[in-house]
Amino acid sequence: MTIRVGIIGCGGIANEHMNGYQACEDVKVTACADLNLERAKQFAKKYGIPKVFGDYRKVLEQKQINAVSVCTPNYAHAEPAIAALNHGIHVLCEKPIAMNAGEAAKMLKAARTGKALLTIGHHMRFIPCSQFLKNMINEGDLGSIYYGRSQALRRRGVPGWGQFHIKEKSGGGPLIDIGVHALDLILWLMGSPEPATVSGNVYTKFGNRPDFFSRWGDYKREDYDVEDFACGYVKFTNGAALSLEACWAAHLPEMDAFPQLILGDKGGALIAPHAPEPVRISTTRGETLMNIIPADFPDVRPHTEEVKHWVACLRGEKEVLVKPEESLNVQRVIDAIYTSSESGHEVIINQPLSAPSANKPGKKNATAGSRK
């Protein structure tokens, strides 16, 4: 069966989606839309897409469209995704799922109402080293996982295109932009535990300064109203814990680093997808301390793998790897870090079901809240 797809938002990441669809047999991208009609027309010309619109709703009105890729800025994820899902059109939406958990929950509801698939573009799960480590964890090689340390760090990397630096359009800074990738990856590797409590801080120290220079393009300093560094600490209902740092600008030793550390009672793993040694496993054999370093991984483009997997899901051959419920949980943690930073208190998402045995249950700083 031919799958017919529409593209909503024809900017940078939409090209990755197109590469993926073009790598699939029997898939036709039949329509695209962008608020910037000229950009949509250029995109359509580049990829030979027959129908071009300035309004995404026209894409949804096209007969026989099975699915859309939502590739708009963060503020414009929920509306077209919900409209498509309500029409029964399946949605691959770019990350983050939405501006906040309230919007994300409405997207999940629309998917249920429209009996349509919803998944989020977390391509890092499709990097071969991520898949390799996930398989090792599933096979029990790391044992019971109790701690994660997640970092998405750029020393001078405020995006100079789009509206990533404007809170009203993006929902936040590096936490929601690149921290979301790191969080999604590490929570998936940790077995998608339920977040219980979250505390965090965000800082704006560089991005709005006239003397600041970014290596990722230029933008208007006076528009910059998001954080440039965020940190958080999450406790899960299963007793596990996670620390997180996300940064676009700071006096860091590295230019660009994405290391995710996972500790289990049989082994630990450091995964840094773009590093020369993307996975390092630490374990023991008897009293010998062992490091295991895979020698090679297939050289594939993860965005393309993500779209190929999506098409297999549309054909009913696979289940979506990135479940919308998982993305909602990721968004809850992000919201809670912002809320905790604003309020100065820990945020309770769920009550912990078990406490780590070495810790005595303590008094909670009860301040619940989430951004609507």
Ligand SMILES: NC(=O)c1ccc[n+]([C@@H]2O[C@H](COP(=O)([O-])OP(=O)(O)OC[C@H]3O[C@@H](n4cnc5c(N)ncnc54)[C@H](O)[C@@H]3O)[C@@H](O)[C@H]2O)c1
């Ligand atoms: N998965 C990844 O690796 C990755 C990488 C980059 C960006 N992204 C995500 O993709 C999204 C888009 O980022 P980008 O870098 O492509 O941005 P971009 O600015 O290059 O493109 C976004 C496009 O959407 C259009 N647009 C805005 N509102 C619209 C609407 N209501 N209807 C139709 N078109 C609309 C804009 O005119 C623009 O052309 C963001 O959410 C971002 O977080 C993901």
